Amino acid sequence: MTEKVLISTCKYEGKYFAVGISSKNGKIIRITLPKKSEEEAIEEITNIYQDYVINNENQNIAREIAVIYSGKQSDVTIDHLELSTGKYSPFKSEFMRDVLMETCKIPCGSVESYKSLAKKMNTHAYRAVGTALAKNPYPLVIPCHRVVRSDHLIGKFGGGSEMKKELLVKEGVKIRGNKVVEK
DNA sequence: TCGATGGCTTGTA
DNA sequence: CTACAAGCCATCG
Numbered sequence: 001m002t003e004k005v006l007i008s009t010c011k012y013e014g015k016y017f018a019v020g021i022s023s024k025n026g027k028i029i030r031i032t033l034p035k036k037s038e039e040e041a042i043e044e045i046t047n048i049y050q051d052y053v054i055n056n057e058n059q060n061i062a063r064e065i066a067v068i069y070s071g072k073q074s075d076v077t078i079d080h081l082e083l084s085t086g087k088y089s090p091f092k093s094e095f096m097r098d099v100l101m102e103t104c105k106i107p108c109g110s111v112e113s114y115k116s117l118a119k120k121m122n123t124h125a126y127r128a129v130g131t132a133l134a135k136n137p138y139p140l141v142i143p144c145h146r147v148v149r150s151d152h153l154i155g156k157f158g159g160g161s162e163m164k165k166e167l168l169v170k171e172g173v174k175i176r177g178n179k180v181v182e183k
Numbered sequence: 184t185c186g187a188t189g190g191c192t193t194g195t196a
Numbered sequence: 197c198t199a200c201a202a203g204c205c206a207t208c209g
Contacts, residue, residue, distance in 0.1 A: 128189085
């Protein structure tokens, strides 16, 4: 099935992050958004990968995720991610990978809409773009929080809209109420 | 295989 | 401003 997953966690500002690393090639296969407890963070990974060890061997990477969360640049990039597609891969389909690769192109400090992302991919499946983003295995590293609704409302987010808003504010996006302000 | 369900969009009232 | 309805298309059970 799948190889053993090495799980590491870190605490940052009272929140807990977890990362799962493939023992096979050292690539990241899962990242969690900050959780209230360490167990909750770990569980998000062990729910998917049954063959795992929690050894904090890669705590440096977990810390880097917290760095990104704090709004700073990190040297953990998509080069560190497992980008394969398939039933047992982080990306379940080509479509999902395409969507997430496209969102990687959105620069810090700007946003894109679900629809414009779909357009760039030559499809009208903006709704499916949303579901693909909802399943992003690498939040923060793949900036799914930079995708908002086309009417400029913030839209939904795995970690809650409030967190999505905070992340955008940290990146310098101008927001009024629940809307991104036009330039 | 088929229907239900989304981190959506546009139009109408 | 809010409230619906219809349309969209990949995914999941």
